Amino acid sequence: MKSTRALYINIHKLLIIPIVLGLMSLYDNFSIEAYIYLALHGTYSLLWFLKFYWFRDEGFRVQIPVLKGVFSIFLVMTGYYVAPFILISQQVKASPMFISVVLFFYIIGIFFHFVSDIQKYYTLKYKKGLITEGMFSRTRNPNYFGEIIMYLSLALFSKHWLPFVIIVSFTVFVFLKIMKQKDAFLSQFPEFEAYKKRSWLLFPKFF
Incomplete structure (x- = not known):
């Protein structure tokens, strides 16, 4: 029996929303944080x-x-x-400055994630091939x-080391694997080598 990866x-x-609301109710934490x-x-x-x-x-x-979907995707996620869970159960408090830092990085992340996906979708819809412009000009995986x-x-908002370990692990064992597979696929295009020299796999290469 199979189903789509998206499921x-x-x-x-x-x-996400019902779980966070459930945690807020369970721990009676309706703080601003x-x-x-x-x-x-x-x-x-x-x-x-x-x-x-x-x-x-x-x-x-x-x-x-x-x-495979249950164990390698859903349970991992x-x-x-x-x-x-940590932020709500431990009643984490944050200063306005700390919250502003969290919001700064969150907004930057949301921008890169969704805008680059939109660029990728509409570029490939009308022109198949290697994308080397816009948000993909300096990083191959914006x-x-x-x-x-x-x-x-x-x-960062949780003020605990464990979520960082989880994200780094997910990046190394999941995202990195996908990005390398993508590089292997893109290597079929003759302009890929030149593109690879002026871009980095993940972080934008500004210099």
Whole structure:
């Protein structure tokens, strides 16, 4: 029995808001910090579904076995629930300056993640091939760069080391593997070597 890869990711995104609200109710924590976290992570999940509806990545249509989807995607992604659990259960408090830093990195991450995905979708829709302009001019994976920055901002909000370990692990064992596979695919294009020299795999190469 198989289902699309998107199913397990979408279930995870769908659960973000009810889980955070459930944690707030369970720990009787309706602080400004808890509501800000709800707004940040909840907004991301809503934007995810808008992206899925308007400019869906073709990779999400891939069919995979149900058990593989449950164990290698959904259960792995539950690690993203650790940050809100810590923040809410431990009644984490944050100064206005600290919150502004969290918001700064969150907004940067959201921008890179969604804007680059939009550029990729519409560029490939009308012109197949290597994308080397705009947000892809200095990094070959601006979407993953943005997503990682966004999740790091939520980890920062928790003021705990564990969410950082989870995100770094996810980056090394999941995102990095996907990015290397993408590089291997793009190497078929003759202009890839020149593009590779002026861009980095993940972080933007500004100099």
